[in-house]
Structures are given as C-alpha cells and as structure tokens.
Amino acid sequence: MVQGHRRPTLETVAERAGVSRATVSRVVNEQPSTPESRRAVEAAISELGYVPNLAARTLVTQRTGLIALVLPESSTRVFSEDQFFSQLIQGISQELDEADRQLVLMLAGSVESRQRIEHSAQARHVDGVMLASLHGTNPLTAALVRSKIPVVSNERALGPVEVPHVDVDNHGGARAAVEHLIAAGRGRIASITGPPDMIAGIDRRQGYRDALGEAGMALVEATGDFTRSSGADAMSRLLAETPDIDAVFVASDLMADGALRTLQREGVRVPDDIAVIGFDDIELARQTDPPMTTVRQPITGIGRSMAGQLLRAIDGQQIEPAITLPTELVLRASG
Amino acid sequence: MVQGHRRPTLETVAERAGVSRATVSRVVNEQPSTPESRRAVEAAISELGYVPNLAARTLVTQRTGLIALVLPESSTRVFSEDQFFSQLIQGISQELDEADRQLVLMLAGSVESRQRIEHSAQARHVDGVMLASLHGTNPLTAALVRSKIPVVSNERALGPVEVPHVDVDNHGGARAAVEHLIAAGRGRIASITGPPDMIAGIDRRQGYRDALGEAGMALVEATGDFTRSSGADAMSRLLAETPDIDAVFVASDLMADGALRTLQREGVRVPDDIAVIGFDDIELARQTDPPMTTVRQPITGIGRSMAGQLLRAIDGQQIEPAITLPTELVLRASG
DNA sequence: CTGAAAGCGCTTACAG
DNA sequence: CTGAAAGCGCTTACAG
Incomplete structure (x- = not known):
C-alpha cells in the first residue's frame, strides 16, 4: 500500500485502474460489474490504500452511518x-x-x-x-x-x-418477587422503591403494591434513587420506623447492596430475620453476602x-x- | 420557524435574505459583515429554521468535529x-x-x-x-x-x-500508601496487584516494591485483574498462605472492596488485625465498612x-x- | 464587505 | 455493464 502525500480519491483509483469514477464507485459499493474491471479496481484500491470519504458520500446519500x-x-x-x-x-x-x-x-x-x-x-x-x-x-x-x-x-x-x-416487564418482575416472598411465608413485606419520576421506579413500585394488595397485606415503603447509599439510608429508616418487617423488595441491586450493608452493620440476619430481593441481576448480585435473590432483566x-x-x-x-x-x-x- | 418539505440550505437562506450564499456562509461562520446583511441573514435563518449541513461543510473544511x-x-x-x-x-x-x-x-x-x-x-x-x-x-x-x-x-x-x-503518578501513589502503612507500624505488608500487562498494574506494583525494598521488608503479592471478585479471591489466598500479614495495599478500590468482604467473612478485623488501602477513590470507597483509606486519582x-x-x-x-x-x-x- | 465561481469527493439517473 | 455529467451543500480565494 502506497502512501501518497494526500489521500487517494475515487478519481485517483479510476485513473490507475483505467476505468471511470462511476465504475470504481460501483465496485466499492458492491454493485454489478465485470470480473475484469472489478479486479482492476480492487488492485488499484489496495495499491493506493484508498478509503472512501464519508463526508462526500453522506452529502449525496443523506446517510451518515x-x-x-x-x-x-x-x-x-x-x-x-x-x-x-x-x-x-x-x-x-x-x-x-x-x-x-x-x-x-x-x-x-x-x-x-x-x-x-x-x-x-x-x-x-x-x-x-x-x-x-x-x-x-x-x-x-x-x-x-x-x-x-x-x-x-x-x-x-x-x-x-x-x-x-x-x-x-418491570411490573410483572416486581410482582413475582413479592409473590415469592408471600409464598415463603413472609408476613410484613416492605419495599425500597426507585425514583417516582422514572418508569422503572413507578412500575416496580406498582408491581409491589398490586401483589401486596391482592394478598390483603399493608404497604411499607421507603424511597431511594437507585444509588447504593440511598438504599442503605432507606433501610435504616425502615428499621427505625417499622422494626417488625421480615422482608424487603428493593427496586435495584445496587440499592439492595446498600440495604444489605445496613442490615449487616445492625446485626440483622439475612434471610433469617429479613429476606431481601433486588432487581437487575448485575454481577454484584452474585458477590454480596449472602448472594442476592433478584429479578433478572436482560439489559x-x-x-x-x-x-x-x-x-x-x-x-x-x-x-x-x-x-x-x-x-x-x-x-x-x-x- | 417554518418547516418546509425539505431542509433549507444556504441557497434558500440567501434568496430569502436577498444576499449571496457566500455572505450567508460568512454570517454563519461569524466572519466580518455589515450589520444590515447580518440582520437580514439572521432573520432568514430563524424564519426558515436553517441548520448547516455537516457533511457539506466537512467536505470542504476536512474537519468533522x-x-x-x-x-x-x-x-x-x-x-x-x-x-x-x-x-x-x-x-x-x-x-x-x-x-x-x-x-x-x-x-x-x-x-x-x-x-x-x-x-x-x-x-x-x-x-x-x-x-x-x-x-x-x-x-x-x-x-x-x-x-x-x-x-x-x-x-x-x-x-x-x-x-x-x-x-x-501510579508509582508515587502506591509508594505513599505503603510508606503510610510502614509509618503506622505495620510489619508485614502484602499487596493485591493489578494485571501485569497494564501500566496501572505494573506501576502501582513497582511503587509497592520500592517502598518495601527501601524499608528492607519482604514482598507478599497476589495478582488480581481489577475486578471485585479477583480482589476477594486474592485476599483468600493471602490469608491462607501468609496468615501473619497485618496490612494489604490493593491496586484498586473495587478489588479492595472484594478483599474487605473476604476479611469480614473470615472474621478478620479491619484495621485492627489487617489494614487495607485501596487505589482510585471512587464513590464506593466512602461506603465500605469501614470506610476505605485509598489513593485518590483525578479521573x-x-x-x-x-x-x-x-x-x-x-x-x-x-x-x-x-x-x-x-x-x-x-x-x-x-x- | 460582497458576489461569482470553483471545488471538496462522492453517487446516480441517463444513454449507450 | 460502463461512462459522461449533474448535483449533493457547503467554503474560500479572487476580483471588485
């Protein structure tokens, strides 16, 4: 591949291959051409190290890629x-x-x-x-x-x-998590929810509410913002305000990790005293202590x-x- | 702003403003022009909702932005x-x-x-x-x-x-961390290092080695790959192979978090039994238990x-x- | 300061 | 299948 002083253009390639610019363009864009001209063009392209100019192409095709x-x-x-x-x-x-x-x-x-x-x-x-x-x-x-x-x-x-x-399916995922907790015999299930102005926060909260509603159980909620520290703080509030909870559905794994850290510091056993379920199934969920039960979403x-x-x-x-x-x-x- | 069927061009603007394309171009590119033509052009631009075509501009300026x-x-x-x-x-x-x-x-x-x-x-x-x-x-x-x-x-x-x-300054940062441990009276200092094929891994390891070398202390190393789990695993190996260590310099905060989790699970007290110092100072460092001493780099x-x-x-x-x-x-x- | 004109490097009907 | 030619929408010497 020869490096000239300036980048080769279609023109240069055409000259070298002994064909017109149109033919070079067609070969480059894989449109029909005779084997001979194709070969000549391809040889010229590799000898010159030709690379099409995006701007010129965009100008006519109206596509930028x-x-x-x-x-x-x-x-x-x-x-x-x-x-x-x-x-x-x-x-x-x-x-x-x-x-x-x-x-x-x-x-x-x-x-x-x-x-x-x-x-x-x-x-x-x-x-x-x-x-x-x-x-x-x-x-x-x-x-x-x-x-x-x-x-x-x-x-x-x-x-x-x-x-x-x-x-x-944020709603269905949250609902499944809470139904699992209910089936496991948990009687007082709280939720650490996501931001109320984001769909993921809203829908997961609604899934929690619907599952509890059908079971005739009372809501216990604390709001977070999907960060770890907000999860830790929310867990502290729940512990202080409703110490009788025995499960928490947390709207994200990162918040759930924060909640687990709070529980550990407070000496609360998981899942014996309080069960915890997250949402996301990011890598972190496998590394918490204990490993986290969570709702996997295919990100x-x-x-x-x-x-x-x-x-x-x-x-x-x-x-x-x-x-x-x-x-x-x-x-x-x-x- | 009027929305035509197709996007307005310099040409359209020029016609509307009663000037040439060149003048429009100059106004758009903030080059000298009389107040009158500038005003006319600016009015036309906002009426038509003109936005310059990047591809056309790139084709001549040879800059894509x-x-x-x-x-x-x-x-x-x-x-x-x-x-x-x-x-x-x-x-x-x-x-x-x-x-x-x-x-x-x-x-x-x-x-x-x-x-x-x-x-x-x-x-x-x-x-x-x-x-x-x-x-x-x-x-x-x-x-x-x-x-x-x-x-x-x-x-x-x-x-x-x-x-x-x-x-x-990876080397200097690592060295400062280790010197701090030495000054604090730690006598057997290990390191969980980063990948040996990355500069950050190599230089931080060298900083650790140089600090220990000057103090005449022996090296105790375990290799990680900057992930949390590799930090946890490396800590387990260190505990098994050299149970007498009383400090660890870990080449990244995330690995240090993994190491802290291992120590906690094993019932090792931090910093009483083993001191831990990380590298990065990401948000996580403030949220570990105990909060992490670390080398901050201005990412x-x-x-x-x-x-x-x-x-x-x-x-x-x-x-x-x-x-x-x-x-x-x-x-x-x-x- | 402004306008006419050339040119940036492609693609694509249009004939042949 | 191929070539000559027009055109995509800008910028920029060059005169004036």
Whole structure:
C-alpha cells in the first residue's frame, strides 16, 4: 500500500485502474460489474490504500452511518456504579457493529448540551437517536419526536408524546418477587422503591403494591434513587420506623447492596430475620453476602433490541410502538 | 420557524435574505459583515429554521468535529462496576462540550471492530482519537500512530511505539500508601496487584516494591485483574498462605472492596488485625465498612486533560509527550 | 464587505 | 455493464 502525500480519491483509483469514477464507485459499493474491471479496481484500491470519504458520500446519500445514544449525564445513575448503562451500550454496540454503523454518545446533562443534541438531530448529523432513561418529562424527548428523526427509547415516555420503546416487564418482575416472598411465608413485606419520576421506579413500585394488595397485606415503603447509599439510608429508616418487617423488595441491586450493608452493620440476619430481593441481576448480585435473590432483566437484550428497532425505522420500515422483554426471578440465598 | 418539505440550505437562506450564499456562509461562520446583511441573514435563518449541513461543510473544511474515544470492550474493566471509564468519559465530555466537538464512542473488542476503527481513522471520519486503557501491546495503537491521526492515550504505551499520554503518578501513589502503612507500624505488608500487562498494574506494583525494598521488608503479592471478585479471591489466598500479614495495599478500590468482604467473612478485623488501602477513590470507597483509606486519582481530570491535549494536537499545536497528574492519599478508617 | 465561481469527493439517473 | 455529467451543500480565494 502506497502512501501518497494526500489521500487517494475515487478519481485517483479510476485513473490507475483505467476505468471511470462511476465504475470504481460501483465496485466499492458492491454493485454489478465485470470480473475484469472489478479486479482492476480492487488492485488499484489496495495499491493506493484508498478509503472512501464519508463526508462526500453522506452529502449525496443523506446517510451518515452514525447512530446517537443520548444519556442523561446529570443523572446519578449513569455515572454511578450501576452497570445498567454499560451493559446497555454493550448490547447496542453488538447490534450496530453487525450493521456496520457507528455509535455516537451524547450526554444530555446541561441545557446547552440538550440544545446541541436537538441541533444535531435537526441537522441530521446522525441517522437516528436512542434515548436511555431520560425522564419522561425531559423536553428533549418531545423535541426529537417533533424533528421527525427516527427515535427509540428504553422506556415509555411519561409525558404526552409517544415514542417507540423497548422495555422490560418491570411490573410483572416486581410482582413475582413479592409473590415469592408471600409464598415463603413472609408476613410484613416492605419495599425500597426507585425514583417516582422514572418508569422503572413507578412500575416496580406498582408491581409491589398490586401483589401486596391482592394478598390483603399493608404497604411499607421507603424511597431511594437507585444509588447504593440511598438504599442503605432507606433501610435504616425502615428499621427505625417499622422494626417488625421480615422482608424487603428493593427496586435495584445496587440499592439492595446498600440495604444489605445496613442490615449487616445492625446485626440483622439475612434471610433469617429479613429476606431481601433486588432487581437487575448485575454481577454484584452474585458477590454480596449472602448472594442476592433478584429479578433478572436482560439489559444487553434491551440494547440489542433498541438498536435493531431503530435500524429498521431508519430503513423506513414500520416498527412496533412497544416491545416488552420478560424478567426472571433468580433465587439465591438472600430471600 | 417554518418547516418546509425539505431542509433549507444556504441557497434558500440567501434568496430569502436577498444576499449571496457566500455572505450567508460568512454570517454563519461569524466572519466580518455589515450589520444590515447580518440582520437580514439572521432573520432568514430563524424564519426558515436553517441548520448547516455537516457533511457539506466537512467536505470542504476536512474537519468533522467528531472526536473518537476508543475503549477496549473486551476488558473486564470497561463493563465492570468500576467507575473509571464513566468518570473518564465525564471529564472528556466537559472539555469537548466547551469546544463544541462531538464525542464518538468506539469499542475495540473484536478483531473486526479494531479494523473498523483503524479504517475510520484512515478515512478521517473523526478528527482525532483518544485511547483508554488499551493494553500497550494492542496492535491498534501502533496502527493509529502510523496513520498520523492525532492520538492521545491515558497511559504510556507498553510497546515500542510512542504515543502522547496523560496519566497519573501510579508509582508515587502506591509508594505513599505503603510508606503510610510502614509509618503506622505495620510489619508485614502484602499487596493485591493489578494485571501485569497494564501500566496501572505494573506501576502501582513497582511503587509497592520500592517502598518495601527501601524499608528492607519482604514482598507478599497476589495478582488480581481489577475486578471485585479477583480482589476477594486474592485476599483468600493471602490469608491462607501468609496468615501473619497485618496490612494489604490493593491496586484498586473495587478489588479492595472484594478483599474487605473476604476479611469480614473470615472474621478478620479491619484495621485492627489487617489494614487495607485501596487505589482510585471512587464513590464506593466512602461506603465500605469501614470506610476505605485509598489513593485518590483525578479521573475526571485525566479525561479533561486528554481531550484538551488532543484538541490542541488537532489544532496543529505541539503538545507535550507526557503529562502526569498527582495522586493523593485519602485517610479513612480502613488503614 | 460582497458576489461569482470553483471545488471538496462522492453517487446516480441517463444513454449507450 | 460502463461512462459522461449533474448535483449533493457547503467554503474560500479572487476580483471588485
């Protein structure tokens, strides 16, 4: 491969191969051509080290090959220890890799960054946008939907705008966890809930409430924000206010780890005195003491599915307005 | 703002404002123009909702405004609970936001993805590349340096290639931690080290060795891979093989958390029986029981500095081949 | 300061 | 299947 002073263009390759630019373009884009010209072009390409210029291609095709993932930078969750976003990105990457698309990460922390993202979408700097855990009230969601760029979210929107989404059965998962506790004979079941302005917080709480309601049992709730320390604090409050509880359903594994640490410090035995069940099944759940019973959600699968849906939407296909992936109760020692 | 059927172009704006395309371009790019034409153009822009086409601009300026961050997807660290990458990204984003550049995330897991990244760099799909914790032997590093695209790494390369980097004083930080243990009267100090093929693992281990060597004390080492479970396992081995140790310097907070869990399970008191010091000072360090003494490294600062250096390199400026940021021993209860 | 014009590097009907 | 030509939407010397 010869390195010239400047990058070779289609023109250079055409000259070398003795064909027209159009023919080179067709070979590059794998369109029909005679074996001879294909061979000549391919030889020229590798001799010159030709790589197509993305900008030029984008200018005519109106496709950038870039897919944005918008994350709420300011959220305590993104940059907490929670593995949710890491796993989500992993799933998304797998799918985009296969489609030869490039992931672009955009953090929607400040007002300015939100405007930049909105701007990027309007200018079609990217072909489509994935929204992850933006609170439903975030103005960005509505703005993107309005701009008509293909969008997929990882949860249903809270506000009036409709946005296609891929989510898990938060309600059913929470309900299954609580029903398991009831079946195990637990009589006073509390819950450490997630933020009341996030779907994951709302739906899991509702699952807890519905399960207890059907059993005619009383609600005992403490609110957290999906961080470990909020779980630890919530557990302390529960212990102080309702010392007779014998089980806790915690809306995330990280909060459950915090709760377990509080219980351990207070000398409360798990699960003998109080059973604990988390939600997520991140790696941490296998490493707590005792290992954590939890509701597994297929985070990587959400990522793959979101990316797949978005790719189809960009392709002009009709996509389902909502996909709900199943959860699964994983029994370990804590509850 | 009027929404036409298709996006407005410079041409449309020029017509509406009654000036030439060149004048519109100059106003958009904040070049000198008379107040009157500026006003007319700005009015037309907002009426039409004009947003410049990135591809067209890139085609002529040869700048994309995109900056890549390449992460080793396969590494256990990226998608572990370790907050290192999250914080690094946060720092990078702050800096890029200010410069109005867009971050593009590229995961270098598979051979194919590495080739795609190399390809992207050659094709100048991005203006520059940041490398984070790619093992020095990774062929990608050399390939990028060869392609002459501006590159900055978060650690010095292990192989023969030189790459500008921003790192922390791993050696000095480790040394300070161990010297603190010695000064506190600990007589048999072990270390749980990081991977021997990563700079952070190598340098922190050397800092431990040098501090012990000067004090004439014997080395007691167990190797981990920066994950929590590897820290727990290494601690178990140390306890079994050298039960007389009274302190451990652990090369990362996450491994130190694993070690603390092992000690707690084994009924070993911290710091009374064994003192523990970690490295990183991520949020977790404040939440362990007891709270962790650790070596703080300014991860967000590394990100900002990397991005800053890269931006300067892209700008054609000469940048320093190496920047080393200081670490700081944070005293809490564990050691 | 402004406009006419060239050119960035591709793709894609349109003929042949 | 192939080539000549137009065009994607900008920026930027060059005159004036």
